[in-house]
Amino acid sequence: AQKITQTQPGMFVQEKEAVTLDCTYDTSDPSYGLFWYKQPSSGEMIFLIYQGSYDQQNATEGRYSLNFQKARKSANLVISASQLGDSAMYFCAMREGNTNAGKSTFGDGTTLTVKP
Amino acid sequence: DTEVTQTPKHLVMGMTNKKSLKCEQHMGHRAMYWYKQKAKKPPELMFVYSYEKLSINESVPSRFSPECPNSSLLNLHLHALQPEDSALYLCASSQGGRIGGVEQYFGPGTRLTVT
Numbered sequence: 001a002q003k004i005t006q007t008q009p010g011m012f013v014q015e016k017e018a019v020t021l022d023c024t025y026d027t028s029d030p031s032y033g034l035f036w037y038k039q040p041s042s043g044e045m046i047f048l049i050y051q052g053s054y055d056q057q058n059a060t061e062g063r064y065s066l067n068f069q070k071a072r073k074s075a076n077l078v079i080s081a082s083q084l085g086d087s088a089m090y091f092c093a094m095r096e097g098n099t100n101a102g103k104s105t106f107g108d109g110t111t112l113t114v115k116p
Numbered sequence: 117d118t119e120v121t122q123t124p125k126h127l128v129m130g131m132t133n134k135k136s137l138k139c140e141q142h143m144g145h146r147a148m149y150w151y152k153q154k155a156k157k158p159p160e161l162m163f164v165y166s167y168e169k170l171s172i173n174e175s176v177p178s179r180f181s182p183e184c185p186n187s188s189l190l191n192l193h194l195h196a197l198q199p200e201d202s203a204l205y206l207c208a209s210s211q212g213g214r215i216g217g218v219e220q221y222f223g224p225g226t227r228l229t230v231t
Contacts, residue, residue, distance in 0.1 A: 033218050043204055045159070045222035052218075091158055095218065103172055104220065106158035 003027065004094050004107035012113050013082045020067070021077040021110045023092030034075040035093040035104065036066065038086075045091070051075060082114045119143075120223035122207050128229045131197060137226050139190040139207030147212030148190040149220065150182060153204045165190060166212055197230045204228075 005024045013019035025034065036048040051059045051066045059066040067076040079086055092107040120141045129135050139148065147166050151159035164172035165184040179201075181193040190207055204227050208220040 035219060037222075042224070043206075043227070044224045045206060045208070045220075047219040047221060050219050089156075103161055103164065103174075109156075109158055 003105045004092055006092055006107035006110050008110045009108070010111045010113070012115060013079075015084060015114055015116050016081055018078060018080045019082055019112065021079070021090050021092075021112065023075045023077065023107060025073050025075060025092075025094050027073075027094065027096050029096040031097060033095045034066070034068070035095070036064070036075075036077045037091045037093060037106075038088045039091065039109075040088040048090075049077070079112075084114050084116060087112060087114045120207055120209055120221050122205075122223035122226050124226060125224065126227045126229075128231060129194065129197065130231055131199075133197075134193070134195045136194065137192040137205055137207075137228075139192075139223055140188055141209040141221070142188055143209065143221065144187075145209035145211050145221070146187060147210045148184065149208040149210075150190070150192050151206040151208065152201075153206055153225075155204075159206055163192075194228075197228075199230050202228055202230045 003026050007022055032053045034051045038046045038048055049059050049061045049064045049066050051068045058068050063080045065078045067078055089109045089111050091109045093104045095104045123138045149164050150162040152162055153159040161174050162176045163182045168184045168187055179196050183191040204225045206225045207223040210220045
């Protein structure tokens with residue numbers, strides 16, 4: 001079974017609107033971390049936001065917030081006030097265990113297109 | 117400074133060539149990673165170095181040989197590659213250990229073409 005599932009291969013959003021990118025995960029490890037990365041067409045992966053499995057509050061970083069629903073094993077990314085520069089591929093990833101040098105598993109990604 | 121640098125940006129090599137990819141970070145991170153990424157696919161982990169020791173090798177063919185000369189540098193030596201090895205090779209680093217930042221910082225990648 002896939003450990004990270006992103007069910008939306010492509011998404012469109014109007015500029016200045018909010019958009020939610022879905023991510024569900026599967027693990028039996030009580031300690032894990034969830035990440036979102038952005039990859040523009042240039043290729044560089046850019047870290048956006050992190051949520052730890054024991055964090056009580058949902059993570060937020062500027063226009064990015066992570067809607068963490070532990071019981072449902074979902075970690076959706078919400079981008080508010082979309083900008084044209086947000087057009088990119090977005091990957092959800094999970095690291096299991098409590099070491100920070102472990103393996104991260106990536107989902108297949110969602111391509112987001114922001115329309116003017 | 118949250119920069120990871122990679123050289124070269126582009127590399128074209130024949131199947132009999134030997135070449136190396138280089139990655140450098142000066143953030144004091146103690147974990148460094150090599151990923152391979154095909155177009156429109158997620159990155160696939162190849163190797164992890166933790167405190168300059170190889171800690172994870174994801175059953176990568178021996179034609180790829182990683183090296184970590186010091187805590188700031190990570191190399192990937194390439195020899196006798198196949199055309200299917202053509203991909204974007206990404207280097208990343210993170211603080212490592214059990215305490216500290218968990219996010220990985222990625223370099224811009226090396227686009228490798230094997231002819």
